[in-house]
Amino acid sequence: MKQKDRAADSALAYVRLLCSTGVKSTLVVPDLLRTLHDVVPATGYVFTWMDMAGGLAAMYCEPPLDTPVPEFLKDPAYLLAQAGYRNDHLQGQSRNGQVAEISASPEFKSSEFFEVMCRPAGVEHGWDGFVRMDGRVCAVLALWRDAHMARVDAEEEYQLRCVFPHLAHLLAVEKDASDEGAGDRFLPSGEHGLAVVDGTGRIIHASPEAQRMLWYLAHPAFRGHGSPVGDGVPANEAIEEVCRRLCALLRNQPTPAPGLHLRNQWGAFSIRGFILSGHPQAWGDSGATLFGLQVSRCVPPEVAAVRRMMGLPLSHKQRELCLQLVRGLKPAQIEAVLGIKPTTQKDYLLRIYNKLQIASREELFDRLLQTEPAHRVEV
Incomplete structure (x- = not known):
């Protein structure tokens, strides 16, 4: 397997685990977008949360869209609607109910959104994918590329589409997440x-x-x-x-x-x-x-544990089990989430202990929640 493909597979595994942490999506999305560069390179990624009426609820964007952001505060709902980011417009623009290239359309290039947010940052074209729940668009994942980068091709689009079920899971699970004691x-x-x-x-x-x-x-x-x-x-x-x-x-x-x-x-x-x-x-x-x-x-400790696990010699299933333990789930709850029976969970734990050369759950948590002075997450 090529080194580039291995990096993309590892990044996708990291994204899948991040989306299973059960914490608020705003605490995960910045790390998630940063990791997506190893899957599909881009000048920058943007994640937009939509409300029940199809309007803007929240947004996180990476540089180079940082300088124009204060201008966007004046009336973000107007700019998004004018650029085509409305639920009814997304429904009409999407291909196969999920993907569109609104940012490549002539209407987008003539919009105030493009003039205020995109042109100053050197953005030339982009790709938009819609995260849907219960038939409505609940979020938009967009990437932006400058004039030196090609448009998203079919293989890259496939890689991005593989992320969308996990994004939908992240947004669905966070409804049960609580800020109490956070x-x-x-x-x-x-x-x-x-x-x-x-x-x-x-x-x-x-x-x-x-x-x-x-x-x-x-x-x-x-x-x-x-x-x-x-x-x-x-x-x-x-x-x-x-x-x-x-x-x-x-x-x-x-x-x-x-x-x-x-x-x-x-x-x-x-x-x-x-x-x-x-x-x-x-x-x-x-x-x-x-x-x-x-x-x-x-x-959050769940995110810290995911970071640590990516550097440990564990299989994907073993990492999933470790994450649910950090979340505090009981064996019956873990069975409901992962489909692993409590007796099988014990076998998994013994294999994890052997791989990490530890002997108890306390030692496991020490390994999972120990932090390292790293400048970035290596996935």
């Missing part, structure tokens, strides 16, 4: 980045991972007429607050610790600051003060 159920993901900022909070340099972490914090979501949701503060305000605390430390003034813990619909994050160089009176003097920031992301 604040205590986040683990370090191993994702972190470093940035250097001046005394005013202006970013001087940021590693690629820091840029991605800050993108999570800055990324808007849309709920009901374009209102952003999430209880975190904007990334720029968070950076400025950490810098204020660091400057207070320089001046020996009382101050909270120079760090913030934030939470939004994409996960839990921390920003920790430390002094690189500075002077007690340097606040506001960008040339006299330099601070370092470490930006980290935390994820």
Whole structure:
């Protein structure tokens, strides 16, 4: 098997497990889109949640669509409808009830959506797939490509279509997911980045991972007429607050610790600051003060376990069983989900223990929920 095919198969296996975690889809979609690049390369992916009436409920987009996003906040429902993203329009445009290339149509190229969101980012064409439940479009997965990339071909479309049943499962299962106690159920993901900022909070340099972490914090979501949701503060305000605390430390003034813990619909994050160089009176003097920031992301334990499992010598069925154990399911519940009888589950566990050279479920959880300082998920 070619290395490219192996990477795509491994990425698809990772996507399938992510869609089985049972957590809110917003906590999974950013990782899922990032992984899809190993299945079908793209300039960027976009995932749009649709409400019962076929309108926009929420959206996550990758760069390069980052710069125009604030403009999109003005009236996202209007822009989406004008671009053809309405439930009735999707129904008419779809081929075989699932796929369309709205973004390749002349109407799309002349739309305000294209002018505001796509043209500034260099987007030339794209592909749209519709996730359906109970006969309605509940989400749209779109990819965007620039002028240097070819249109999606039949083989790539087939690979993407293989993902859609799992996306539908993710959205169906999350109806039973609860946010109760979720604040205590986040683990370090191993994702972190470093940035250097001046005394005013202006970013001087940021590693690629820091840029991605800050993108999570800055990324808007849309709920009901374009209102952003999430209880975190904007990334720029968070950076400025950490810098204020660091400057207070320089001046020996009382101050909270120079760090913030934030939470939004994409996960839990921390920003920790430390002094690189500075002077007690340097606040506001960008040339006299330099601070370092470490930006980290935390994820639900189910997602952390999936990340770890992809690096362990386990079969797909063994990984599925481990995931259900992390979710806290009982043997009867696991049988209902996976179709594996409780007696067979014990056999699976013994094989997993032998492969990992462990002897108990406690050791298994230690292995599954242990995090590594990795810059990205290798799948």
